[in-house]
Amino acid sequence: MTEREAYVAFNLTDKVGFATVGRLALEYGSVADAWNAYPKKVSRSGGEIDFGKEFALAEKFGVEIVTLADEGYPAQLRDTPGCPLVLYVKGSVRALSLPSVAMIGTRRATEYGLGVAERFSYDLAKASWSVVSGLALGIDAESHRGALDAQGTTVGVIGSGLDVFYPEENRPLARRIVENGGAVVSEFPFGRPADRTTFPIRNHVVAALAKGTLAVEAPVRSGTLITAGIAADLGRTVMAVPGRVNDRMSAGCLQLIRDGAIAVRDVDDVIEALGALSAGCESPPAPEKGSVPAKDVDAPAYSVEEAMIMLHVDEDGVSIDRLSAETGLPVSKVNSVVMTLRVKGFVRFLPGNRVALPLRR
Numbered sequence: 001m002t003e004r005e006a007y008v009a010f011n012l013t014d015k016v017g018f019a020t021v022g023r024l025a026l027e028y029g030s031v032a033d034a035w036n037a038y039p040k041k042v043s044r045s046g047g048e049i050d051f052g053k054e055f056a057l058a059e060k061f062g063v064e065i066v067t068l069a070d071e072g073y074p075a076q077l078r079d080t081p082g083c084p085l086v087l088y089v090k091g092s093v094r095a096l097s098l099p100s101v102a103m104i105g106t107r108r109a110t111e112y113g114l115g116v117a118e119r120f121s122y123d124l125a126k127a128s129w130s131v132v133s134g135l136a137l138g139i140d141a142e143s144h145r146g147a148l149d150a151q152g153t154t155v156g157v158i159g160s161g162l163d164v165f166y167p168e169e170n171r172p173l174a175r176r177i178v179e180n181g182g183a184v185v186s187e188f189p190f191g192r193p194a195d196r197t198t199f200p201i202r203n204h205v206v207a208a209l210a211k212g213t214l215a216v217e218a219p220v221r222s223g224t225l226i227t228a229g230i231a232a233d234l235g236r237t238v239m240a241v242p243g244r245v246n247d248r249m250s251a252g253c254l255q256l257i258r259d260g261a262i263a264v265r266d267v268d269d270v271i272e273a274l275g276a277l278s279a280g281c282e283s284p285p286a287p288e289k290g291s292v293p294a295k296d297v298d299a300p301a302y303s304v305e306e307a308m309i310m311l312h313v314d315e316d317g318v319s320i321d322r323l324s325a326e327t328g329l330p331v332s333k334v335n336s337v338v339m340t341l342r343v344k345g346f347v348r349f350l351p352g353n354r355v356a357l358p359l360r361r
Helices: 003-012 018-028 031-037 051-061 111-126 139-149 168-179 198-209 223-233 248-258 267-273 304-310 320-327 331-344
Strands: 064-067 086-091 100-104 130-133 154-157 183-186 212-215 237-240 348-350 354-356
Touching: 003 031, 003 051, 003 064, 003 086, 018 031, 051 064, 086 168, 100 111, 100 139, 100 198, 100 223, 111 130, 111 139, 111 267, 130 139, 130 198, 139 154, 139 168, 154 168, 154 198, 168 183, 198 223, 212 223, 212 248, 212 267, 223 237, 223 248, 223 331, 223 348, 237 248, 237 267, 304 320, 304 331, 320 331, 320 354, 331 348, 331 354
Parallel strands: 100 130, 100 212, 130 154, 154 183, 212 237
Antiparallel strands: 064 086, 086 183, 348 354
16 A cells, blocks of 8 residues: 555545544554554445545546645645645646635625625736635635636635535536636545535635635625634735625625734735735744733734733643633633734634644744
8 A cells, every 4th residue: 555545545534634644654654554553444434445446536537636645735735734635636736836815705795795806816816826715606706717817727625525516506617717727626535525514624725725815705604704714823814805884795804804804905905915925934923922022023013912912822722711810801802802813823723712822833
């Protein structure tokens, strides 16, 4: 068994991901040896694992399987905690490694939102940025179309196996993406239908592939805000297009801006926000626990309340209640401030309602 085959086999099992495979590979010396020693060789459906069938289906459907053992696996994604073990790619694998912006938004977009998505993606493509989105209806689809109309590259990440494409209405759009040098990609094996658990996983890949994430239009209760939160946790630049203050479909973007996302009016604003990243610069690090943030041009610009909280945050994580006790701030205020810090990329959230410093790269 090769390392590639072992990654595909592990990807077919239920509830085995990057962290588990990494731990087992360290224990047994390789991913292949880890698979040979792994006792629960059962697929998500309860049947026997047949990784050979995956490669046969990939050849049948003209799909390239890219694993963490392959050089073609995109570096931007490889460096992300929890990255997929396997990518199923229809189209250009190289397209996954191009400098890109993720464009996200509601499926129930207004004419305003659709127009903004088309304009931003068109202009980004003309400026040589690839556009990544989720190939859903609404903002996603219009973002892909805008890039294609500009003769640019776009990548669609779907929440199902490539052979059970969802949503069916966008299959012609997916075909157009591939024909024009882009890619349609999924981390899910053949035969895996879309469901409520696959879309958050898909959203992680959308955010991780891109240098920054742009929210175009979304209500407050929307998966768009979840994806923006994922992007912030990963240290990506989060941007949002402002809308009318009394428009429910713009409320989510306005909330992101209030919580620290960068408001953008046109593609020049987007490129300016991504300028440091495209130049190969990194965001300044969060302060060490117990140190006061310095007031100089190289340090993050914390408010007084943000600085109070950052003094008590470490890499292991601190509970909201503990932060409230340490700072004297009400729990509601701590919740509001840490959300702002998360959008800025200065903290990440952990299970158990804990807040932690970003992972060191």
